[in-house]
Amino acid sequence: MIAGIILGAGEGNRMGKEKLLLPLGHQCILEWVIKAAHSSLLGKIFLVIRPEDNKLAEIGKKWAIEINFNPDYSRGMSTSIQKALLQINSREINGFLLILGDQPFITPAIINQLIASFTPGNHEIVVPYYKEKRGNPVLFDIFWKDELMSVTGDVGGRVLIKKYPEKVKKIIIPDEAIIMDIDIENDYLKAQQRFYDLQQKGNK
Numbered sequence: 001m002i003a004g005i006i007l008g009a010g011e012g013n014r015m016g017k018e019k020l021l022l023p024l025g026h027q028c029i030l031e032w033v034i035k036a037a038h039s040s041l042l043g044k045i046f047l048v049i050r051p052e053d054n055k056l057a058e059i060g061k062k063w064a065i066e067i068n069f070n071p072d073y074s075r076g077m078s079t080s081i082q083k084a085l086l087q088i089n090s091r092e093i094n095g096f097l098l099i100l101g102d103q104p105f106i107t108p109a110i111i112n113q114l115i116a117s118f119t120p121g122n123h124e125i126v127v128p129y130y131k132e133k134r135g136n137p138v139l140f141d142i143f144w145k146d147e148l149m150s151v152t153g154d155v156g157g158r159v160l161i162k163k164y165p166e167k168v169k170k171i172i173i174p175d176e177a178i179i180m181d182i183d184i185e186n187d188y189l190k191a192q193q194r195f196y197d198l199q200q201k202g203n204k
Contacts, residue, residue, distance in 0.1 A: 004096070004097045005084040006033055006046065009049050009050045049067065057069075082151075095120065097137050098136070098137055100137065105177035114137065118169075123141050130172075
């Protein structure tokens with residue numbers, strides 16, 4: 001079984017507002033991410049948010065996924081990852097997929113391709129690439145749980161990607177969705193345009 005960990009506890013300082021609640025079509029950014037995870041082959045899904053994010057919690061409950069509140073979010077992304085990892089039983093789960101809450105164009109097909117590329121027990125880190133640019137989400141063998149529990153600061157799994165390049169399994173994804181996250185207003189405007197274009201093509 002592969003678990004999905006949706007990271008949604010960032011402070012969003014660069015946007016100046018709660019970006020995960022920004023609308024994109026008939027749903028907000030976070031809900032597109034949850035929908036993709038929910039429709040994929042992931043066995044269990046965790047959403048990590050700040051304790052005060054009641055609206056995000058309501059969305060998570062709507063999709064019946066497990067919600068983890070992270071009161072230590074100001075200490076960085078590592079604390080959110082660890083909050084979810086504490087809930088994972090290493091005997092039941094082979095790996096975990098770290099998913100950014102601000103990547104609304106990630107699809108079930110992308111998630112499933114990463115899962116299909118993963119070989120349990122090989123200590124792999126499955127990393128998607130679009131035109132030689134590293135993207136997200138990233139799938140980690142459960143072997144890496146303990147080491148991630150000791151990481152500090154505003155870093156995610158990239159610290160292990162850089163530290164153990166020989167364990168990285170590079171997967172080519174022909175979709176720029178894996179490198180599109182929303183940090184600033186211009187990112188949001190680009191996302192709106194992409195959404196409109198996909199609507200016109202009947203793909204969203």
